[in-house]
Amino acid sequence: MKDYIYEAKKHGLTIYSPSYKSDYIKGYTLNRENNYVLIKYADGRLENKEIEENTISELNDSMKRTFDFYCEKIFPKVKEQIGWKGGIVGLDLINASLNLSLQNYFSGFCWLTCAALYYIQIHAPLKLQRELKLVSWIYDNKDKVNEVIKEEVDSKIEKPEITATTNNLPTLEYPTSLVPYSEEMYEEGINLNNIDSLDNKTLRKLKRKVLKKERGK
Secondary structure (H helix, E strand, O other): OOOHHHHHHHOOOOOOOOOOOOOOEEEEEEEOOOOEEEEEEOOOOEEEEEOOOOHHHHHHHHHHHHHHHHHHHHHHHHHHHHHHHHHHHHHHHHHHHHHHHOOOHHHHHHHHHHHHHHHHHHHHHHHHHHHHHHHHHHHHOHHHHHHHHHHHHHHHOOOOOOOOOOOOOOOOOOOOOOOOOOHHHHHHOOOOOOHHHOOHHHHHHHHHHHHHHHHHO
């Protein structure tokens, strides 16, 4: 999962160094061969831990708490940014329209330029907020999303012809070059730990496919 506090600061949102709870994590790397997981905490700590029965589900729950924390910190800042700068954009556009209608073209284009400059400043925070809402939707509907992923991957897997003389069942090769989803995502499902391997365009496509499938029922 992305460090959304860092992303917010990159987009001009003023968020002071947050106080992370000790169980907030932003990612983990599994080593099933040696039965341990490397945990990356939100505050920068790293920890190797033995994988137990409930380890993965507990890590995913912790990542959801971290994600909720990001949203709790970022959404009010985006609203605050849009509140006054969005108002300025609106006023600048009104002034531009009035001046252009009176054929004061120089003044009109000056107001349009001011509106554009302020819009650029609120565009990035709005884009970040939309990304957070998209990730939240994917997570909340992950069972339906996983169905779509499996169907798409299964349709791309080349299935060799099996004849009566075949002694062993052939190994089906994962279509890595044909789908944007990793084999791990296909087998274990999408979650906050692997969701950042997909770009926003792919996530939006997944959402549309899920909604289209629901409408088709």
